[in-house]
Amino acid sequence: MSTLTKQNHIGRKISRIRELRDMKQEALAQAMGTNQQAISAIENSETVDDEKLAEVAKALGVSVEAIKNFSDEAAINYFNNFTDTKDSNVNFGNHCSFNPLDKLMEVVDENKKLYERLLQAEKDKLEYVEKLLNAK
Template identity: 70%
Template sequence: MSTAIKLKHIGRNISRIRELKGMKQEALAFAIGLTQQSVSNIEASENVDEEKLIEVAKALGVSVEAIKNFTEENVINYFNTIYDNDFSHSNGAIQSNHCTFNPLDKLMEAVEENKKLYERLLQTEKDKNEYLEKLLKGK
C-alpha cells in the first residue's frame, strides 16, 4: 500500500489567494515591482524563494505561512466558521449587514461636489483669460 504525499505547489497557492482577493496579476506585479509575466512564472513554480515569497505575502496581505499552508478546505472552513458564528449570534435568524446611509445619497453628494468643483475651475479659467486679455491690451 503506497501513500501518496501531495506536494505543496506554492505558486498555485499564491494564484488562488490572489484570485480570492480579487487581484489581477498586473496589480500584484506592480505591488512587488515585477512584470506580469514574472508573476505568471512565480505562480507556475512549485517552489518560490523565501525573499520573493515574503514580498508576495506582504503584497497580498497574508503571512508566508498562510501561503505555504493554503488549501481550498481551509478556505471553506474559514467561511463556514464565519457563517456559523453569524448564525449563532442571531438566534437562528440570518442577519445581513446594512448600510447606515443611503448609497444613492452619497453618490448624489459626490455629484454635487464635482459640479461645484467644476464651476470653480471654470471661473478660475475665465478669470485667467480676462487677466491675460488685459495684459495684451496694455501692450
C-alpha cells in the same frame, strides 16, 4: 512522502490559494511581473524564500502567514460553518451606515462647485489678458 512534508509544501499551498481565488498561473505571473514558468516552479517547490513568498502573498491578496498556515481542511471547515442565508442572520452584502445615493449627490455637488471655480478662474485669466492687450 510523509504527511508532514505534504502539509508543509509551500508551493502546493500557493497553488491551492491561487485556485481558490480563481486565478490562473498566467494571471499570478502577470501580477508578480514574471512568467508562467516561474510560477510553476514556485508551486512545485517545497520551500520558497521569504522575499519571494511575500511577493506571492501580495499578488494573491493574502498574508504570508495565511499561505504558511493554509490547509484544505481549514478552508473546508471555514466554508462549512456558513449556514443557509435564508434561515440565518448571515448576510454577505454591503452594510452601509449611509445612503450611497446621498454620498453620490454630495460628490456631484462638489464637482459642480469645482467646475464653477475653474470656469471663474478661466474667465479671470481671459479678462486679465484682454486688459494687457488693450493696454498696448
